[in-house]
Amino acid sequence: MATENKNLSVYDKTTIPNAKNLRFGIVVSEWNGKITEGLYNGALSALLDCGAVVENIIRWDVPGSFELTYGAKKMILKHEPDAIIVIGSVIQGETKHFDFVCSAAAQGIKDLNVKYNTPVIFCVLTDNTMQQAIDRSGGKHGNKGTEAAIAAIQMAVLGN
Numbered sequence: 001m002a003t004e005n006k007n008l009s010v011y012d013k014t015t016i017p018n019a020k021n022l023r024f025g026i027v028v029s030e031w032n033g034k035i036t037e038g039l040y041n042g043a044l045s046a047l048l049d050c051g052a053v054v055e056n057i058i059r060w061d062v063p064g065s066f067e068l069t070y071g072a073k074k075m076i077l078k079h080e081p082d083a084i085i086v087i088g089s090v091i092q093g094e095t096k097h098f099d100f101v102c103s104a105a106a107q108g109i110k111d112l113n114v115k116y117n118t119p120v121i122f123c124v125l126t127d128n129t130m131q132q133a134i135d136r137s138g139g140k141h142g143n144k145g146t147e148a149a150i151a152a153i154q155m156a157v158l159g160n
């Protein structure tokens with residue numbers, strides 16, 4: 001189902017485990033900061049709505065989406081949170097750089113999920129235009145940060 005057919009912010013709170021005893025890390029890319037702040041706000045609001053406490057949520061900022069992998073790895077090693085959300089916004093420019101940044105971020109985060117026992121949730125928008133990014137970070141299609149927060153809670157308790 002494409003995002004245009006699904007609101008990213010909709011969740012049934014009765015089906016989400018209580019997050020009161022869970023610790024989260026959030027690594028935020030500074031590139032396209034208006035977008036990533038919107039994603040962060042969506043993620044934070046959903047975590048708190050589901051019972052998480054702000055004292056148990058650690059935020060680190062990194063320069064761009066390429067650095068999300070390193071930031072998440074360092075957070076795993078330093079804090080061992082129950083789950084990490086990495087937040088980025090990659091928008092197509094004139095060159096192929098978009099392809100390399102998106103691929104590196106996706107592969108790097110996948111590799112962390114394989115190597116470590118901390119779920120790392122991929123909240124990286126990869127958009128053709130700024131409007132697509134706006135629409136998915138609190139706009140008409142909802143907020144992918146909200147979706148990522150719910151996934152983080154679900155993955156944090158998986159198998160418990």
Ligand SMILES: Nc1c(NC[C@H](O)[C@H](O)[C@H](O)CO)[nH]c(=O)[nH]c1=O
Pocket residue numbers: 029031032063064065066067088089090091092101
């Ligand atoms: N163009 C975008 C970037 N580019 C920067 C890279 O992520 C990286 O910081 C740089 O190559 C140095 O290693 N990053 C984004 O997150 N979004 C973009 O649209």
Ligand SMILES: CC(=O)[C@@H](O)COP(=O)(O)O
Pocket residue numbers: 090091092093094095096097098099101
């Ligand atoms: C995703 C990028 O790195 C991109 O926005 C950079 O723009 P350009 O491809 O025009 O250099």
